[in-house]
Amino acid sequence: MNLSGNSPTQKAIYWGSHYLMIAAFVVFALFPLYWLLKVSVTPNDILYTEGVRMWPSRTTWENYTFVLTQSNFPHYFMNSVIVAGTTAIVTTMVAAVTGYSFSRFAFRGKVIIVALMLITQMFPLVMLIAPIFKILAPLGLTDSLTGLIIVYTAFNVPFATFLMQSFFDGIPKDLEEAAMIDGNTRFQAFRRIILPLTLPGVAATLGFVFTAAWSELLFALMLVSSDAASTFPVGLLSFVSKFSVDFGQMMAAGVLALIPACAFFLLIQRYLVQGLTAGAVKG
Amino acid sequence: MASIEIANAVKSYGAVDVLHGIDLDIQDGEFIVLVGPSGCGKSTLLRMIAGLEDITSGDISIGGTIVNELQPKDRDIAMVFQSYALYPHMSVAENMSYALTLRKTAKEKITDAITNVADILGLSALLERRPKALSGGQRQRVAMGRAIVRKPQAFLFDEPLSNLDARLREQMRSEIRKLHRRLGATSVYVTHDQIEAMTMADRIVAMHDGIIQQVGTPIEIYDRPANIFVASFIGSPAMTFLEGTYEIAANGNAGVRIADGALIPVLPAQGATANQAVTLGARPEHIGIVGDDKGGIPARVDLIEPMGLSTLVHVSLAGNPVKIFTLDRPDFAADSIIHITFDMEKIHVFDTKTQLRLPPQSEPHTAKTA
Amino acid sequence: MQAGKLPVARRGVISRRLSGILEPYLYVSPALVLIIAVMLMPLILGLSYAFRDIRILNPFSGGFVGMAHFQTLLTDDAFFGALANTAWWTFGSLLFQFTLGLILALLLNREFPGRRLIQALVFLPWAVPTFLSGLNWAWMFNPVVGPLPHWFTALGLMDEPFNILSDPDLAMWGPIVANIWFGIPFFAITLLAALQSIPKELYEAASIDGATTRQKFISITLPFLAPTIAITLMLRTIWIANFADLIVVMTNGGPADSTQIVASYIFTQAFRRLDFGYASAIAAVLLVLLLAYALGVIALRRAMTHADS
Ligand SMILES: Nc1ncnc2c1ncn2[C@@H]1O[C@H](COP(=O)(O)OP(=O)(O)OP(=O)(O)O)[C@@H](O)[C@H]1O
Ligand SMILES: [Mg+2]
Numbered sequence: 037m038n039l040s041g042n043s044p045t046q047k048a049i050y051w052g053s054h055y056l057m058i059a060a061f062v063v064f065a066l067f068p069l070y071w072l073l074k075v076s077v078t079p080n081d082i083l084y085t086e087g088v089r090m091w092p093s094r095t096t097w098e099n100y101t102f103v104l105t106q107s108n109f110p111h112y113f114m115n116s117v118i119v120a121g122t123t124a125i126v127t128t129m130v131a132a133v134t135g136y137s138f139s140r141f142a143f144r145g146k147v148i149i150v151a152l153m154l155i156t157q158m159f160p161l162v163m164l165i166a167p168i169f170k171i172l173a174p175l176g177l178t179d180s181l182t183g184l185i186i187v188y189t190a191f192n193v194p195f196a197t198f199l200m201q202s203f204f205d206g207i208p209k210d211l212e213e214a215a216m217i218d219g220n221t222r223f224q225a226f227r228r229i230i231l232p233l234t235l236p237g238v239a240a241t242l243g244f245v246f247t248a249a250w251s252e253l254l255f256a257l258m259l260v261s262s263d264a265a266s267t268f269p270v271g272l273l274s275f276v277s278k279f280s281v282d283f284g285q286m287m288a289a290g291v292l293a294l295i296p297a298c299a300f301f302l303l304i305q306r307y308l309v310q311g312l313t314a315g316a317v318k319g
Numbered sequence: 320m321a322s323i324e325i326a327n328a329v330k331s332y333g334a335v336d337v338l339h340g341i342d343l344d345i346q347d348g349e350f351i352v353l354v355g356p357s358g359c360g361k362s363t364l365l366r367m368i369a370g371l372e373d374i375t376s377g378d379i380s381i382g383g384t385i386v387n388e389l390q391p392k393d394r395d396i397a398m399v400f401q402s403y404a405l406y407p408h409m410s411v412a413e414n415m416s417y418a419l420t421l422r423k424t425a426k427e428k429i430t431d432a433i434t435n436v437a438d439i440l441g442l443s444a445l446l447e448r449r450p451k452a453l454s455g456g457q458r459q460r461v462a463m464g465r466a467i468v469r470k471p472q473a474f475l476f477d478e479p480l481s482n483l484d485a486r487l488r489e490q491m492r493s494e495i496r497k498l499h500r501r502l503g504a505t506s507v508y509v510t511h512d513q514i515e516a517m518t519m520a521d522r523i524v525a526m527h528d529g530i531i532q533q534v535g536t537p538i539e540i541y542d543r544p545a546n547i548f549v550a551s552f553i554g555s556p557a558m559t560f561l562e563g564t565y566e567i568a569a570n571g572n573a574g575v576r577i578a579d580g581a582l583i584p585v586l587p588a589q590g591a592t593a594n595q596a597v598t599l600g601a602r603p604e605h606i607g608i609v610g611d612d613k614g615g616i617p618a619r620v621d622l623i624e625p626m627g628l629s630t631l632v633h634v635s636l637a638g639n640p641v642k643i644f645t646l647d648r649p650d651f652a653a654d655s656i657i658h659i660t661f662d663m664e665k666i667h668v669f670d671t672k673t674q675l676r677l678p679p680q681s682e683p684h685t686a687k688t689a
Numbered sequence: 690m691q692a693g694k695l696p697v698a699r700r701g702v703i704s705r706r707l708s709g710i711l712e713p714y715l716y717v718s719p720a721l722v723l724i725i726a727v728m729l730m731p732l733i734l735g736l737s738y739a740f741r742d743i744r745i746l747n748p749f750s751g752g753f754v755g756m757a758h759f760q761t762l763l764t765d766d767a768f769f770g771a772l773a774n775t776a777w778w779t780f781g782s783l784l785f786q787f788t789l790g791l792i793l794a795l796l797l798n799r800e801f802p803g804r805r806l807i808q809a810l811v812f813l814p815w816a817v818p819t820f821l822s823g824l825n826w827a828w829m830f831n832p833v834v835g836p837l838p839h840w841f842t843a844l845g846l847m848d849e850p851f852n853i854l855s856d857p858d859l860a861m862w863g864p865i866v867a868n869i870w871f872g873i874p875f876f877a878i879t880l881l882a883a884l885q886s887i888p889k890e891l892y893e894a895a896s897i898d899g900a901t902t903r904q905k906f907i908s909i910t911l912p913f914l915a916p917t918i919a920i921t922l923m924l925r926t927i928w929i930a931n932f933a934d935l936i937v938v939m940t941n942g943g944p945a946d947s948t949q950i951v952a953s954y955i956f957t958q959a960f961r962r963l964d965f966g967y968a969s970a971i972a973a974v975l976l977v978l979l980l981a982y983a984l985g986v987i988a989l990r991r992a993m994t995h996a997d998s
Contacts, residue, residue, distance in 0.1 A: 087834035163972030167731035190727030251818035
């Protein structure tokens, strides 16, 4: 499509404003992250005196070395990797089979199940904390990473299912029928032929769920009480109390925690758009 | 190779019946073509044979064993889809070998089979390509190749040529026939293109609204259509139909009197009674144009369509459009009046009420109807 | 026919038809079990709390109180204030997230050098944990350590640098800005995906028909985006209305309840006052309101699409 008009001046004006707006978006998106980084490398004694300078007169890695060597942060970090990673994988597997059945089968009760999943998206989740605690406690699943994984998986399955369904809808039914005639059961055809074709979609779903689970604070805070099972958002909060709000260290921990989420996100973000585009995997 | 028997097969979706008790015996090695208009249930029947659709009631057997309870993978059949359904993430070679790999066939055997089939289909240079990098005709060949390498009990085709251009379709038509002669495999081929049906079939199965209308060799179907539906569906340009009443003269000669009072002579028909409402059916090549003094029926020329070899003349007769096929170059123009005659040996009389053909008394009872 | 006498081939014990019927349920069962156990059962339990006196620190609580919580709610000014704030918070955030997200998607829908990288960068805020971004934005609004108040003063928006988070009239803007920052990528991603699935031939055909850029946008782009826009707007409205994290972190509902939304009010009641019964009653009301909203939107869409056809 040609939005830019045809004469060279029109083109120049169009692209000039195009880049200007893009630049504005980039600045808006990145400046807060830059500020986070700045605070994390500012030495404590000038944190307030040079608080509004764009870059401090001295910088230090102290906050990082402290966080990495003297705090529990590496441990929280590992917990978060385990919880977010497992949640992403399990949710995507569950959502894949459910989304596939929504896409390919007409069955009694389907409408009810879809409606149920939609309604779960409307829950004020705070309301579920106490009841979930009550249900998990006798099973020994409070204060455990497993419990968190189960809860996060359930929360993310509905959205992930609708996402996966849209990818399967874009793949012609003939393909698994051909695979069934070639010697697969339906489930084998799904696993060996259809799932590999939705890899971009699978990546997108993994990314969505991973970032959601990586950031979750409320349930992590309420369901877990011991340090041993704390995830990093809870750990960040512990900087507030334990170290009398040492902002430099907290921001350093925050920057470190951003790394895996951002790295993962950068890896999958092009699949987000590609995967969401109907028919991306056709043909 | 195996025979296929279909006994009283019914398919319903909820309250809607789409196939109403299909009976069909397919001989070992036979090439059967299912034809019929869109939505008549051809694909459904084919997919029931493949095991992709459940059978609501009735039985389907392949090679003398009832397969109702078998999954598609256990039926040992191959299918070529209209969309080809090639696996986009596999190369041509992988697409073709997939079924054999699943059956844990030995590596060397697979390589041999693929080389051989690629040779037959002219795919040898394309084996490493992905389907995306192939033309429509090449994809079609790969789909065929994928079916052939398996040496299945039967081949099923669902409109495999409908995405190809006319020339390629013609070429593939004869190639599939040649392949069939070479492999001798039982084949069921679905199409709504009656030329494909005529040129390829050992026997044609004409379907309409979930019911088999007639089963027969292409020539049987063309020359002795069981009813008005089959007569109108098979043959291009299509048969002309004229409604009228059946008349018998004292000397035993018979004729059909049409709306404007003209009498068209026909062979006396079995079971027809005087003044019965009948429909006369005449193929374009069975209507002739004669000189003004030869006693033909006058008709006004609507349109002249030159087709090179022949000419198709459209005329109106008693308000009905009539198509005439002629090898002569016409010497008249549109809107002129010409005289036409009907070849009484070749034209058909149908009972207007039952739609069934009333064969001439000289013909033995052969036409089969469902 | 003699077919009845033919041998019948079989695999497995359950019939093909039965397994065909069971198969889809087998596929949905893991999701269903999870959702019922972790969401539906707790929801029902939570709803039952709304009719009981449940205060964690009071050993005599636990009894059935009927509609008492709902009656209290009717006279609870803080709740109605929170309701108004919820509307303001939700639609304020949504309007900017959506408009800016749409503009970003349109900008990214054109091919230009470096597009991949730019796209990755502008989508980054989506990956930042909300807790961290709330802290960071609160920090940036603080005149001692953040640049924003100084910029506002330089632009003439403020007489002197001060923290808007402590001004009851302006405080809501703080979490809203943070929410906009966090939420633009969601809309940009979904809308960009929808944009890229519009067939290019449509634009070419329209150009040949003599359509201007604006006409093409109105007659092709918008109608194609409409379904995506409708569904994402509805889901996001509900999601944002329930989304209290940023507010809890940045203002904790203050100052003087000026940023208290219903979701954060529930949080306050449950985890600061430890009155789970009352918190559940509020949550039940919020759930009903959101359901009514969703049904209203769906009904409206029905009516509109029917009017179209
Ligand atoms: N899942 C279904 N539910 C209800 N009706 C169906 C379903 N699938 C097919 N039908 C109906 O069954 C009938 C037969 O369909 P079928 O696909 O066999 O037609 P066809 O002869 O192959 O037509 P075409 O030449 O267009 O491919 C159609 O009227 C169709 O509407
Ligand atoms: Mg069909």
